[in-house]
Amino acid sequence: MDELLRYFSSPSNREVLLEQIGQHVYLSLVPLLAGVLLALPLGRIAQRVGWSRAALLGTAGIVYTIPSLAVFVLLPSLLGTDFTSSLNVVIALTLYTTALLVRPVLDALEAVPTHVTIAATAMGYRPHRRFLTVELPLAVPALTSGVRVASVSNISLVSVGALVGTGGLGRLFMVGFERDLVQIPVGIVLTVLLALLVDLLLVLGCRLLTPWERAGRAVIAS
């Protein structure tokens, strides 16, 4: 307890900590966003183009099997980036998020009831507009569960990046192991809190995006 107080009483410690939290958020959420944006069209293609489904899902499975640490190390020589550049982590996690989300996107899109898409078509919706304004919104709840898994996954994968020298809360574990034990629990608690906070925001975002879900439930309940 005293050690915790001592750790937090130092302004420089607090400053470093804030910087690491910032890096952690950046390194985990930027790939999450990029992955969602990439997985949506891929999932759509897998749904619409028959032969691409097996190819896309298979590739996603293989990408996902490659350990993150290996990718962090190998990317610099493939891309010509600097070895400790955070870009490696961002690109690796974007790949993973995309690979992880292709199947949930596909499942979510396929779960949209056929009669709804038929009704939209009958009302004169063209495929593009139907996708953006009917199918995608209805797929949001199923999509959110996939994104929640990806966000927790990203937040904990960023810590591993510390082993090869990128920033984020993983640094606390290295420093903690080398000389200042108290930083380890601080790092664990902050990582878990960050994951829970992002999860909560995703659930809230899903609620805001799908007001009809609750309206429907209220009607059924009454």
Next chain:
Amino acid sequence: MITDIAAWLLDPSNWTGDEGVLRQAWLHLLYCLFAVCAAALLAVPLGLYIGHTGRGSVFLVGFSNAMRALPTLGLVTGLAVLFRGSIALAALVVLAFPAVLSGTYAGVRAVPSQAVDAAKGMGMTSKQRLWQVELPNALTLLMGGVRNAMLQVMATTAVAAYVGLGGLGQLLIEGQTIGRYDQMASAAILIALLAVLVDLALAGLTWLLVPRGVTLTAANTGARPRGRRKQR
């Protein structure tokens, strides 16, 4: 760069000896097998119980999500500093546990209710239903969970090297300390290869374990196994 990596990998002196690739790969594999087996011993019975009785599923969801958020690197270093030695491997068990648990639970819940009802109608006891109907039908998803767990542990075991337990991560971390990128990259490739090989082996094991009837039913009804997740 690629020629450097190839040169490192082809140098026989890097493969043998106490610090060589073969011994480290063996350690890596042992740690992973230990962690996943220990996690399976704890998580499979619990998952079967929760899936079979339906009790505690709310608790399970919250608990396993919270566990997924735990950073393994932190647990490993924390345990290593507090207790020293191989107890740090317990962190790998913590890492593998949620994947196996949710795979088992999801597997039991996904068993078609007609099958369970039919078993009830035939007069099977609760125990018989669990062992003869639910478990065989759940095996595909259960093994999916085990494969996920193995994948995560395979990748994360590198942190065991950071606290001095060895494994392929040893080569990687050492390479970083002495500034030998060819060694780091070689170690990374070896870790990836080992992970893919073990995953293939587990896929084969799944094929052997899952009864043929279950596979055929799944193929006919269009049900497909899923739910591979990664997190470390």
